[in-house]
Every structure is written in structure tokens, then in C-alpha cells.
Amino acid sequence: MTRTFAVVTDSTADLPDEWRELYDIEVVPLKVLFGDETFRDGVDMNNEEFFRRLAASSKLPTTSAPSPGEFAEVYQRLARDHDSCISIHIGAQLSATAEAARIGARSVEGFRVEVVDSETVTMPMALLCRVAAESASLEDAVAAVKERVPKCRVLALLDTMRYIEMGGRVSRAQAMIGTLLDVKPMLLVKDREIKAVDRVRTRSRAIPRMIEFFESDMPVEYVGVMHAQADEDAGRIAAGLRERHPDLDIPIGQIGCVLGTHTGPKALGLVYIKK
């Protein structure tokens, strides 16, 4: 089956590598800045290299959205063998990416671009891309994706407050966290907001609490486990969930550079789309 419409997302979707070819999805990289050095997420820098530098760097990196011009170039290229495209991006409350995509799209004439603000981040975006890629037409894809946007959830367990605090996306107030004591916050991305749903002092207590929260939020259409350099924990969580919920296919994904800038290493996540 050849699709006439293209599917575009950005690197914060943390798209599993094999999906890129399998579903023919175009990924536009955000940027990670270590001081004066700029890297394109997943292009100039892979996850291992990123977390190695993150640990070694005294100053935290910052992140930035692709420019409208970069989006325009991608759309122009896709216009050669597609008549339209759906472009699914990180929530506008978190990044200027969707805005840049929208502006970039305007400069490409005769090529219809439907930009969708996913209101979320990481693997739910990848799942939305998969839904789009499996749709029969652009209209179907847009409808199917938009219907699921409000149902996307990211439940994240951070190993430390340090990175999210420095990243500025979540205030201490939102996270219910005092600065002094090192507390592991559990955050939920939902309805364009990031809220702390729990805080725990030790990892071994935190993981079951995260699973408990997820199971109370079931049923789900999709679920995946995300991790930043914590594949053993992620594997155990996925195995436990598969045992209890054999009907669910549970992929494991890695938190990429841009999101990793805000979560820090050892973060874990359960990402899902509710039924």
C-alpha cells in the first residue's frame, strides 16, 4: 500500500528506530545545546553519548525547537512524492516545535500540511504516528489522531528533581517538592499539564507505586515503558505488566536527548493511550 500523505513527527516522539522504516515516518530533530555546542537530537548525538555527556557536564544542557525554515525544507522534500502530510508534534505547552512547524508549512505552496499538537511528549507521539500511518487517508489520519490526543498520558518517575527543576518546565510548587530533601517525584503529563501525583523517597517503593497508579487508570489502548539508562528496571516493569495483562503488547523505549535533558538519568515512565 502506498500512502499519498506523509507522516512527520519530531525527535521528542522517541520513535523506536525500526518504526521509522516500518511505518515510513519522517523525524525532524530538536536541538540540544551543551554550552556553545549544538547537536541535533538523535542525529549528531545518540542517547548513550548524551547521557554520558550529561553526567560529565557541570552546566546542564538546554534544548530548542527546530526552526520554521528547517520544517519548510522537510515539507518541500516530502512534497516531491506526497500530496499532503500530517505533522504530529510535542505539546505546545512544552515546546515551540508545533508553532515552528505551522509557520514552516505556510511557505510550502501546493502541499497540504496538517499540524497536530499532541499535547504530550515521547512515545504516545510515536503511537499517534503509528495510528496515522495506518490510516487510509489524510482525513482519517487527522481524525484518528485528534480523537486520541486527549487520551494520551505520560507517567514519569524521576530519580531526582535536579533536571526537571533546571529545565524549567515544572515548578517546585507543581511538583510539591521542597528544595532541600531529595525526593523522587512521580509526574503525570495530561491535559496540557504536568502535575505531581506522588512523591517517594526510595526507588524500590516508587516503582510499585507507579505501576499501581497506571493500573488504576486502565483500560488502555496502548502502553509502553520508557527509560533513561535504566533498562533493567524497565525490563522488569514490562515483564510484570505483560504477566498481569497478557492482552497488551508492551514495547520498551528509550528516553531521548531532549526529554532526557529534563528528566535526567535513571528516569522511568509508563506511557499510554487510554481507551
Add this chain to the structure above:
Amino acid sequence: MAPEPNPGVDGPLFKRALLGSLSWLSANHEEVNRLNVFPVPDGDTGTNMLLTLQSAVEDIRESDAAEVSKIAKLASHGSLMGARGNSGVILSQIFRGFARAVEGKSSLTPAELATAFEEAANAAYRAVNKPTEGTILTVAREAGRAAAAAAATPGATIPRVIAAAADGARAAVLKTPSQLQILRDAGVVDAGGFGLQVILEGMLKTVEEAESSNGALVTSRSAAPVASQVAVALPEEGWGYCTEFLIEGSDLDLDVIKNQIEALGNSVLVVGEPELVKVHVHTDDPTRVIALAGRYGKLLKLNVGDMSTQHRRILEDEGQAARAPRPNGVGIVAVVAGRGLVDIFRGLGVDAIVEGGQTMNPSTQDMLTAIESVPYEEVILLPNNKNVILAAKQVLGLTKKKVHVIETHSVPQGVAAVVAFRADRQGAENLAVMKAEAERVHTIEVTHAVRDTRSNGLKVKKGDVIGLINDRLEANGSGYAEVVNKALGKLAGTFELITVYRGKDASDDEMAQLESAIRSQYPSLEVEVQQGGQQHYPFILSVE
């Protein structure tokens, strides 16, 4: 008076102006970064705007185009390619609108320049899905309006139009906290708007320098945006902002202005001439003062100094979580002594602290007063010491408020209970979880024996270091590290985290020795050291 030379904005001048903006923004972008509030779109606004502007001028450096339209087009293209962050994207749209407005023109008159500023703002508004007031958009629009007004006055010059745009931007920036709650809460002005102000100021500096080297009149204005100027707004009651500015107008009535300003603050000073009035006031509401004064004429040299940075720091330190009303309407009061411990409890969201503990047990009255001071009808009280529990329970019959005493015996138990508190969970459920969490942690308290004694099979001499596990004497010896490791060895079960609260009397050496002793004995455990500042107990350990 000889007529002023009135050259227009051509390619070379616009190029110099943009390079001037770049160097001025580059000197001030950290100032812009400091204004970021939560949530910040894509990191640092100042850095993003600087990178966008750098990209805008990249191709201009090489260009010797005589026409302003060509330079504007290069800026538009360059900024679009290099736009970063929300503010950068909007900046690129401002350049785009400007370029469109000056298309085909080789040089701009003051009126054409003003129109281009206005068109630039319009383009930015159109580019954004849901325009928000109180952001760079508003600042761009007000700059355009001020420029248009200046261009319409007789004898308008290019520097005056740009000066008006920069002044318009500055006034709009100062008003942003009144338009956006998030800025008000954070106590800052809008970062993107301020970035645009800096860009216009950079342009003005360049154009003024060009003028002065031509021997023409230089318009007067304040030189640099000082840090205090941007730290405007969010008047918390009783905290003053030193607000100063000049009003330029005609037939200004000093008495009328003074009366009105006096209603808004104190230390009021209103002096000057009917054409130029200097105003100084300490006020809680600089935005209102500025709005009021703005009705009389143009404001110059506006400077709002935050007299309460310390206040704001404290506000941040205490954790704003404690200040936002809780959905479940439950407050927390804790009995704690020691500066560090007080800060830790406050940081976790405790609403009121009763000073006290082992040797200075607080009275029931002290606890009652604290409970009454909390703005909630339901309050959880944490005694955090076994000798305080009884007095704490007496409170129950003395207040109309619904009080729950969770019988925490120690600081670690108290911390565990507070960490488990959730503002979205109802009373009974919270109590059960907090109690369970408190009971789960083990407390090791380390102190010196005040007399010879025999207890729990241990023979203790006065002055010995002793270790109590959950209130029971379990270890003694001559050094802290030795006693702590003995005590840890007596704990059954598996543990992950040891939090050490360092007392007032523990030295750096003793702290370091203890920490390395624990780490070498238990290499797989996480060890966190906190400054507790408690008396009598050099170390309190929480084991979980």
C-alpha cells in the same frame, strides 16, 4: 535654529542598526534569561532570541546593499531559518512583517519606518494561533503605536521614531505583569517582550551614535536596562517598589499628580516644571502608578527597583506549594527544632512550625496557636518526639478545628509522614498512608550519655556516645562512626536510603568520618546528608 539633517533609513544604516541590536542583546541576554518563568517554552528566552537574531544578521554582515528592502529581506530569511523558541519564532515573524512593509523601498522616511514597525507587529499577531496579551506581541504592538505617534509629530526624525518605539516597548514590558497571571506570580516582566525592548534599544544606540557623529542632536534617554528595572511587579502586601520616572508633557499640574500618586504609596516626591516632572514613590503597585502617570504624558527614564528581593527569595525558598490553597483543605503543623530541619519541613509543605523537641517541649498552647494560624479547618499535627505526643493530644478538645495527631516519635518519622502527604487525597486516606510511612522508617539518634547507666544490657558511662534505635538504647562506644555502624548492624531487613541529619554540634570532620564509615560499610546504600541544625543530637539518621 538650523533645520536638523533628516536622513532616512537606508540599507547601510539598517544594517548598522541590526548589528547594534545584536551586540546590545548579546550584552543583555542573560538579563532576559533571568526573567524566565514556569513553564518556559524551550529553555532560555534570552539565548533563543540572541541565536535567532544572530541568524538574522548572518548574511547581512556580507551585504553592502544600498536598499533597506534588501537588508530587511535577508534579516527575514535568516531569522526564519534560525528561529529558536517561541520568542525567536515570533521575532522572525516581526522581521518578516517588517520586510514585507518595506518591500521595494531603498530608504525609509520616519513615517515609513513607523508604519513598518506597526506592520511588523501585525504580522507577528497573525502568525500566532492564539495571541496572548502581556507577551512580546503586546510589546511589539505598543512599540509600533508609539513609533507612529512620534512619526506624526512635526519635525519627526528617525532617532525620535526609534526612541519612541523603544520607550513604547519599555512601558509595555512594565505592564506585562498586569496582563499575565504567570508573570505576576513569578514576580517578573515578560522575557520575550523585554528581549524586544533590548533589540530596539540597541537600534536606537546605533542610530543615535550615527546622528551624533553627524553633529546632530541626540535624543536623551536612559542608557541601559538595569536589573532592578525588570524585576518589577507582584506586589505582595507591605513590600515596596522604589518607582522613579519623568513625565514629559505640557501644562502638567504638579499638585494634582502628587495627590494622585500619594494615594498609591509613600515617600512621594513630585518635582519639576509643567513640561517635565520627576516622580519618585515607594509603592506596592508600580503598574498602577505607571498607568496613572502615563495619562499625563510620555514616561521617560522609568525605573522600578524591587526593594524586596530578599522577600522574594524567602518566598521561593519556602516552597510555593505551601502557599497555594490545597484542594483537600488540610493543613499541616509540625513540631521541630533546628534551623535546617525547620527549612526541610517547610520545603515539604508544612504550614506552621512549632519550635521545640527533646529538651524544650512545646506547650499545648504553642501548638494550639500554630493550628489556629493555619488557614485550614482540618489540620494534621506532627509532634515528632515522643515527649511531645501527650501535649499534642490535648489540643484536640481545645479548638473547633478538626485536628489529627499522627504520633510521630522522631524527625525521620515526621519527614516520612509529610513526604507521603498528598494535597489531592482526602483526610482519612492521607492519615492512613502518612501513618504507615512514618512507621516504616527506622530512626537512629546519636548523642552523649549524660550519666552512667545500664540499659538494655549495655553498660554506659557518662560522656559515651550512644545510639538509640526507635527510642531504645542499642549501641554505645567512643566515636560516632563506630556507634552508628553498630546500630545499623542491629537493624533487620533490607534498606536503600540513609538520610543523615547533621546536628549543630557535629564538626565537618565528624560528619565526613561518619559518612565515609557508612559508605564503606554499606556500599550499596544511598547516603544523603542534610543540615538539620538540631541541638543535643549530633546526628539523627533515617533508615528506609
